[in-house]
Amino acid sequence: MDTKEILLQDVVIKFAGDSGDGMQLTGQQFTNNTAMLGIDLATFPDFPAEIRAPQGTVPGVSGFQVHFSSAKVYTPGDSCDVLVAMNAAALKVNLKGLKPAGKIIVNIDGFDAKNLRLANYPEGVHPLEDGSLDSYEVIKMDVTKMTREALKEFPELGMKEKDRAKNMFVLGFIYWMYNRTLDNTINFLTEKFGKKDVILQSNIKVLKAGYHYGDTTETFSARYKVAKAKLPPGKYRSIMGNQALSYGLVAASQKSGLPLFLGSYPITPASDILHDLSKYKTFGVRTFQAEDEIAAITSAIGASYGGSIGITTTSGPGMALKAEAMGLAVMMEIPLLIINVQRGGPSTGLPTKTEQSDLLQAYYGRNGECPMPVIASSTPSDCFSAVYEAVRIAVQHMTPVIFLSDGYIANGAEPWKFPTSADLPEIKVEFIQEKNSGDKFLPYLRDEKLVRPWAIPGTPDLENRVGGLEKQDVTGNVSYDADNHQHMVKTRQAKVDMIANYIPEQTLDSGPATGKVLVLGWGSTYGVIKSSVLELQAQGHAVSHAHLRYIRPFPMNLGEILRNFDTVLIPEINNGQLIKIIRDQYFVDAKGYNKIMGIPITKMELVDEIKKFI
Amino acid sequence: MSAILNGNPTLTSKDFATDQEVRWCPGCGDYSILAQVQKIMPLMGVPKEDIVIISGIGCSSRFPYYMNTYGMHSIHGRATAVASGLKATRPELSVWIVTGDGDSLSIGGNHTIHLLRRNLDVNIMLFNNQIYGLTKGQYSPTSEEHKITKSTPFGSIDHPFNPLALALGADATFIARSMDRDPKHLQAMLTRSHQHKGTSFLEIYQNCNIFNDGAFEIFTEKGSKLDEALFIEQGKPMVFGKNQNKGIKLDGFKPVVVELGDGVTHDDLWIHDETDFYKAQLLVRMFDDPRIVGHFPRPFGVFYQTQRACYEDVMEMQIQEAIALKGKGNLDKLLRGNEVWEIV
Ligand code: SF4
Helix, strand or coil: CCCEEEEECEEEEEEEEECCCCHHHHHHHHHHHHHHCCCEEEEEEECCCCCCCCCCCHHHEEEEEEEEECCCCCCCCCCEEEEEECCHHHHHHHHHHEEEEEEEEEEHHHHCHHHHHHCCCCCCCCCCCCCCCCCCEEEEECHHHHHHHHCCCCCCCCHHHHHCCHHHHHHHHHHHHCCCCCHHHHHHHHHHHCCCHHHHHHHHHHHHHHHHHHHHCCCCCEEEEECCCCCCCEEEEEEEHHHHHHHHHHHHHHHHCCCEEEEECCCCCCHHHHHHHCCCHHHCCEEEECCCHHHHHHHHHHHHHCCCEEEEEECHHHHHHCHHHHHHHHHHCCCEEEEEEECECCCCCECCCCCCCCHHHHHHCCCCCCCCCEEECCCCCHHHHHHHHHHHHHHHCCCEEEEEEEHHHHHCEEEEECCCHHHCCCCCCCCCCCCCECCECCCECCCCCCCCCCCCCCCCCCCCEEECCCECCECCCECCCHHHHHHHHHHHHHHHHHHHHHCCCCCCCECCCCEEEEEEEEHHHHHHHHHHHHHHHHCCCCEEEEEECEEECCCCCHHHHHCCEEEEEEEECCCCCHHHHHHHHHCCCCEEEECCCCCCCCHHHHHHHHHCCC | CCCCCCCCCCCCHHHHECCCCCCCCCCCCHHHHHHHHHHHHHHCCCCHHHEEEEECCCCHHHHHHHECCEEEECCCCCHHHHHHHHHHHCCCCEEEEEEEHHHHHHHCHHHHHHHHHHCCCEEEEEEECCCECCCCCECCCCCCCCCCECCECCCCCCCCCCHHHHHHHCCCCEEEEEECCCHHHHHHHHHHHHHCCCCEEEEEECCCCCCCCCCCHHHHCHHHHHHHEEECCCCCECEECCCCCEEEEEECCEEEEEECECCECHHHCCECCCCCHHHHHHHHCCCCCCCCCCCCCEEEEEEEECCCCCHHHHHHHHHHHHHHHHCCCCHHHHHHCCCCEEEC
8 A cells, every 4th residue: 555645834743651661762863853854843841750750650651742843833832733652641641632633652552451550540441442532543553562573583682671662663653654764863872872782773673663664554544744944044953951051151161261160969950951061071161069059059159269150050949049159149249150940849849840930039039139130041042042141241240140941941952053153252251460459459349330350369469358248349348337338239239230231122022012912921931922922913913022031130121112012911930920020120010821830831821811912 | 297388488477467457356266376377378388379268157267358368258158168169170279268166067067078078179277166156155066065055055965076087987188186275286287288188177176265265275274285185296106194104005996095104115005197097087086075084185186197089180180081082172063063954
């Protein structure tokens, strides 16, 4: 039987299985394969907090959603066209996210009595046999059996080891279904297992078996193809948020000539930045896995004091522990970068789920009057340039900076038109070399930006003492003087406020300059706001979108923009944080839309919400 | 005490003083420690600008303001962590940590032990006064049991730390004890700390004459010092007493106090060997409460010293090795990655 080829514009696939089934890797491989073809995409991995939650259970389900299209993609998709379910629990968890009449690819071996019981299906209920899936197209495969079959000639592998290659069978099959080649995955496997030939060969064998299964089985009459997207010309690669962050930091170090030091304590979902940066020794990067969050930031302060870019990476609970040290950096007026990859809170909260949880903590969460710039990234690739900016502000304005990303951005992937190093703006920094006031060195003598000089140990004649006690302005001596304290509090605030003069003005991402509704966002809601607003504009509505990168200080013209709209709507994945600050600073009666479920806002939800105001 | 310094003769202790008024209480032991540090620093041969003093919080932590070097008065308990970041990135600097018993053993206890195991080449000066001075007189993690303080009106029920045993347990590569009231000994110990490659842990008994006056008087004052303090020196028998008439003998694993004479000679005594890890375990445990009858004298001097690779050196080595193997990092290569496609 001939298979026909069907051209599609837009597909969302969800790979779901037990957390031991390798669904993240399968999803990532398919993503890279897709990206290499110039198809636009966005991904959303969704995995349990436990490394190995009880096998086969609902809490143990790990998922990876990828949305790819020949049109521009802004989100991983509200719901999926194809659901790959490796076991009963994966089906149970993800069925509600499948489009009507969607495809389900199931591994029937994952639907035996034990798996059904573990997934909490009532006794006697079998979703594959009771007709409950009749409105979907169900493709049943015994993946386990066929994987073992494919590995017959590998007697040196035990059953467990063989079964571990199951995901390669599924991946091979999906590659066949979407008309792909296997090259990138074979290259990946070779790099990963090159030294363990048996594992390498067995994985390739199963991958090919999956592919040929599609080819030789007569049941499948169609294959699908998604054409290249019309992206701006240039060279592209696929990038994940945490990876882009690491690259941005290395780039900032290279372009500023300042060595990079990372003090970090492992925490989900920020640890990958530590893993990544620890590889870049040839760039002179120093990573220090500290004994706790406090040592992580204070070691970074020590490094900054010595003339490096001191960085610490963390997530919400860790940032709480760093609060006092951030105050020290504010008082000492030295550069420092605190990167918070946010997750659901409070306390330990939802470690692997996303939330825009810590904007208020970033803004206010320290003792005393303690202003610090806050920068947020909006997409995985945006992390690169946003963190580059954060470093620039820290070193040029002698201030600690908080950088906010979140779990959704950190683990999401998208195509990235990467820059060359020559494209990147210079970051000019100078350490002071000589006394700055006759025969004296005054460590708190400020320039026109209110910035004090960066005097690093080892510089003759500039020996001076800094610390957390209030400083007399100009001399830097300890001072408990009443007027001086008032002056210093105001000065530290003014210094941060003045950064507004050194950042770009706010622009509208899309839509008219005046109109009914402005949807104002920050962080990872970028994609869903963008696609929702575009859809409403296409329907003829006067809706606009502005997305903030600079949250403290805000761009100079933000107030003006806000006042040009009847309604300012602020969607956030929290209980309303940016909205508090906007109301406070601009007296704008902004409206909030808040989803606090550990998952992103969907386009459908947001379109409905915006419609209420037009 | 064979520490010899022959550094930069153009500097004097005056060069290390600042114009800031010293604000410790009159009579505080900190004054003497400051004076001894200012005495040895000109002799170290390290340019003033290459010296950094980092402190935490507490009375002792005001120290950096009085030293005309680079200095940081950081936050409570974290000087050790700040110093780690600085030394890891600037190995050529001479980094000194000033801390107290509360700062380094209570709120900052965690960073202290981790610094010791990492063995960065920095010097810890732990001013132990067995009390919280700056917060006006609560018991500290080194205060003796049953101590009546503001926060323990019925007597402390905390068992105190033995700082040197703790340091040894954390695999410190240099541990020593000295006292504010013995300038010569303190200078020698500071010098040894400086000379040691690796983290040096120097506990200094410091009198807080306001909240814990006389805590160490039994070891430091003329009348009792000779009988109560045991000054240990490399290769020398452990002798003490008013007339140098007593000694420590090792009876198997058990130290015992013996009277010299009557057939007992120096040859029978424990000969101190700073490099003996096992005997160092016994020595740090000579830590009896001096109120107990039959207690041991308290040892002062270098208890233990060994060589182990320093964190910052291995860190630098890894970088150099990686560069030697693959060349300096190329930013364009990194940004491009392995899988690139072009849209025209
Ligand atoms: S309170 Fe005690 S330790 Fe503090 S300065 Fe006064 S005497 Fe010294």
